[in-house]
Amino acid sequence: MEALAVQALAGLASASSLFLVASGLTVIFGVSRIVNFAHGSLYMLGAYLAWTFVSHGPLAELGGFWGFWGGVLLAALCVGALGAALEMTVLRRIYHAPELFQLLATFALVLIVQDVALLLWGADDKFGPRAPLLRGAVEILGLRFPRYELFLIAVGPVVLGLLWLLFHRTRFGILLRAATQDREMVSALGVDQRLLFTAVFFLGAALAGLGGALQLPREAVTLHMDMAIIVEAFVVVVIGGLGSLPGAFLAALLIGELHAFGILVFPRITLVLVFLVMAVVLVLRPHGLLGAPPGAPPASEQAPPLPRPLPRGLRLATLGALAALLLAAPFLGDYPLILLADFAVFILFAASLHLIMGPGGMASFGHAAYFGAGAYAAGLLLRHLAAPMEMGLLLAPFAAGLVGLLFGWFCVRLSGVYAAMLTLAFAQIAWSVAFQWVEVTGGDNGLLGIWPSDWARGKLAFFYLSAALCGLGVWLLRRAIHAPFGLALRAQRDSALRAEAIGIDAFRIRWLAFAYAAAFAGLAGALFAFGKGSVFPTYLAIPRSVDALLMVLLGGVQTVSGPILGAIAYAGLQEQLARVTELWRLLLGLVILALVLFFPRGLAGALAQWGEKRA
Amino acid sequence: MSTPLLEAEGLIKAWGGVRAVDGVSFALAPGEMLALIGPNGAGKSTCFNMLNGQIRPDAGRVRLGGRDITGLPPRAVWRLGVGRTFQVTATFGSMSVRENVRAALLSHHRRLLGLWRPAARLHTAEAEALLDRVGMLAQADRPCAVLAYGDLKRLELAMALAHSPRLLLMDEPTAGMAPAERGALMQQTAAIAREAGIAVLFTEHDMDVVFGHADRVLVLERGRLIAAGAPEEVRADPRVRQVYLGGGRF
Numbered sequence: 001m002e003a004l005a006v007q008a009l010a011g012l013a014s015a016s017s018l019f020l021v022a023s024g025l026t027v028i029f030g031v032s033r034i035v036n037f038a039h040g041s042l043y044m045l046g047a048y049l050a051w052t053f054v055s056h057g058p059l060a061e062l063g064g065f066w067g068f069w070g071g072v073l074l075a076a077l078c079v080g081a082l083g084a085a086l087e088m089t090v091l092r093r094i095y096h097a098p099e100l101f102q103l104l105a106t107f108a109l110v111l112i113v114q115d116v117a118l119l120l121w122g123a124d125d126k127f128g129p130r131a132p133l134l135r136g137a138v139e140i141l142g143l144r145f146p147r148y149e150l151f152l153i154a155v156g157p158v159v160l161g162l163l164w165l166l167f168h169r170t171r172f173g174i175l176l177r178a179a180t181q182d183r184e185m186v187s188a189l190g191v192d193q194r195l196l197f198t199a200v201f202f203l204g205a206a207l208a209g210l211g212g213a214l215q216l217p218r219e220a221v222t223l224h225m226d227m228a229i230i231v232e233a234f235v236v237v238v239i240g241g242l243g244s245l246p247g248a249f250l251a252a253l254l255i256g257e258l259h260a261f262g263i264l265v266f267p268r269i270t271l272v273l274v275f276l277v278m279a280v281v282l283v284l285r286p287h288g289l290l291g292a293p294p295g296a297p298p299a300s301e302q303a304p305p306l307p308r309p310l311p312r313g314l315r316l317a318t319l320g321a322l323a324a325l326l327l328a329a330p331f332l333g334d335y336p337l338i339l340l341a342d343f344a345v346f347i348l349f350a351a352s353l354h355l356i357m358g359p360g361g362m363a364s365f366g367h368a369a370y371f372g373a374g375a376y377a378a379g380l381l382l383r384h385l386a387a388p389m390e391m392g393l394l395l396a397p398f399a400a401g402l403v404g405l406l407f408g409w410f411c412v413r414l415s416g417v418y419a420a421m422l423t424l425a426f427a428q429i430a431w432s433v434a435f436q437w438v439e440v441t442g443g444d445n446g447l448l449g450i451w452p453s454d455w456a457r458g459k460l461a462f463f464y465l466s467a468a469l470c471g472l473g474v475w476l477l478r479r480a481i482h483a484p485f486g487l488a489l490r491a492q493r494d495s496a497l498r499a500e501a502i503g504i505d506a507f508r509i510r511w512l513a514f515a516y517a518a519a520f521a522g523l524a525g526a527l528f529a530f531g532k533g534s535v536f537p538t539y540l541a542i543p544r545s546v547d548a549l550l551m552v553l554l555g556g557v558q559t560v561s562g563p564i565l566g567a568i569a570y571a572g573l574q575e576q577l578a579r580v581t582e583l584w585r586l587l588l589g590l591v592i593l594a595l596v597l598f599f600p601r602g603l604a605g606a607l608a609q610w611g612e613k614r615a
Numbered sequence: 616m617s618t619p620l621l622e623a624e625g626l627i628k629a630w631g632g633v634r635a636v637d638g639v640s641f642a643l644a645p646g647e648m649l650a651l652i653g654p655n656g657a658g659k660s661t662c663f664n665m666l667n668g669q670i671r672p673d674a675g676r677v678r679l680g681g682r683d684i685t686g687l688p689p690r691a692v693w694r695l696g697v698g699r700t701f702q703v704t705a706t707f708g709s710m711s712v713r714e715n716v717r718a719a720l721l722s723h724h725r726r727l728l729g730l731w732r733p734a735a736r737l738h739t740a741e742a743e744a745l746l747d748r749v750g751m752l753a754q755a756d757r758p759c760a761v762l763a764y765g766d767l768k769r770l771e772l773a774m775a776l777a778h779s780p781r782l783l784l785m786d787e788p789t790a791g792m793a794p795a796e797r798g799a800l801m802q803q804t805a806a807i808a809r810e811a812g813i814a815v816l817f818t819e820h821d822m823d824v825v826f827g828h829a830d831r832v833l834v835l836e837r838g839r840l841i842a843a844g845a846p847e848e849v850r851a852d853p854r855v856r857q858v859y860l861g862g863g864r865f
Binding site: 476479480482483484485486487488490491493494495497498499500501502503504505509512516558 | 667669688689690693694699701705706707708709710714717718719721722723726727728729730731732733734735737774777778
């Protein structure tokens, strides 16, 4: 009994930390409608900066109470200033961009901060000092409990209270709430919105920085803090309801306690549990526990343009290049062949996601789930049933398609950010299963020795196999887009009202499209597994989903050829950058930012525009 | 009167305590043109949206050809032969005019799950015949995002005709159009409807349109029907005059 009580207290302490980060995220979203992927990076920077201030320079010399707490506060303020600076330089330009572009831009910031942190602080973990006045433990019900944790438990409600006062008792807060409801009205009343938005980013970033800085006495500061916290913070914000502070607090408590007790009750599925709770909440309450349905989309939103074929010249050039490549393949070395086979896989992976995002108008932040499902299906068939590669490649699309049917049934009911988050949650569930079900999947060690059949074992043969299957897949997807199914998919995206009024069952169309896309992602995943000879949980992980998203968005969502160009550009860029510099994340991030800011229609869109201008 | 095509019986819908529609009952004969009029906020659109299943009534029934369709989703009502146009046009912005109609035809023929044959080769002649009927054939290739408002209304009409409906529900068919255009569009609609024997139920603010085309007129005020009958009777009804020409309301 006592142990349970202490466990509950530990849950409250982590809930507080989670709330600090999630509150910033939700405040920023509420006002600017931007889902800030880089929020975890700000948290990490808060921790690193606090470490620097506390252990180096004048504050460290001062030492004692002010040395520590001064450092923590200074770190939070610095991160806040950085958030404001980011808002002024980058985010301000993309307020009117589609949601996924905003995610992309903030993800670019994640990459940049990763490398900057590596440059500034190195790869070693950093350990901070204990907090003055809060060292040691107190005795609670006969068990020792760290004082610092007790302090953290209090921080959450105090911050919630202060934020409440700010939002309800100050002019600034009232303006913020007004801007949350109706941006245009507020600016029509003569309020300088820009200042308001910058201030909100300062506030949100400072909260993230504070959250990070307060971790200093608890855990080591590492370069992995950003991704670990951002996923949890997303979960909290989505469960609570985007933009709702009390919701975020409630959800943080829920998740904190879930972690604390999940470890005791279901140690094997703690990771799955969090995302399962999120999925259940979103299915029962699509806008989170305390969230309101989003208002009508801003009036500036235009109807998507007609999908247009690439200019004729460019199309011929592409086909010519493809033919030349197939002919030249026998004269290429092993390394280029491996690379080209990977490209083929990525093209199919991106094209499958494009079906959902482009014609379907749905957002998926967890497409890797189906890529991984195909890979694991092929790998498990080979490992446990000794099924040959051919069988694996044949069954993988069906396995992934079934997973798509299952997950899609939940996901396609939602739209926008909520749909993106639910797909993310399901992908994380799939990842957790692969990671924790060690007997079957090999856990973190993955499945090894997943090699192709003898005839396809050579690099050249495997390249041709990949090119053929991926070509077939892309072709089938393109046919679907131009077939009645594709028309129906676009119909429900363009006008749900009209689609319903002419007898189109939007749910069924979206659901089937989701599963169809998942099947092709599964084929890509199975090919990838045989190409690498192994399957790892990373195949299902967030970075892989983001890869697919980046490829589609780089290429341009509203062009049929976009995903192909995007896959080549993205995979090529990553590969080249990784070869020439250690700092490839930094460069990739900068390139993505440049693309989002200057080519919002993607590469294919930009090319088509360029072609039209010349024509 | 034989079996009515559409029957509303005691429809009630409240929005947060206010009864927008408060016990509306009426019947519509096959091939009849019936206008539903009333001042702003009288409950016309709410009433309308209950008929095709977009809103579920709190009480009351809707019957189509004697069959109870209360609570069916709009797509099911459509399958039973009820076409619909909207007050603010709803079309597929990323498609050409022809593709819009084609989508409706593909849905009618239950071919929307086709993954193989290009849609561009399906039902082209049928789509063009429909566009011809509403006078939009010349614009078949234009993206519907660039159409003039009146043309969008015509496109909606063509889409609503795609499944040879028995009944057309038109919510303010001429809203947002220039006066000259209004007459032309209603003339066209009426001609098509009479030719094909389609019944039309429409709401309208323009009294010229109402009295020029309706066989019968229903007048709604504060959620209740206050008059029903031939245009001349309704025009002479003192209560209707009271509602439209002023009373204690303002």
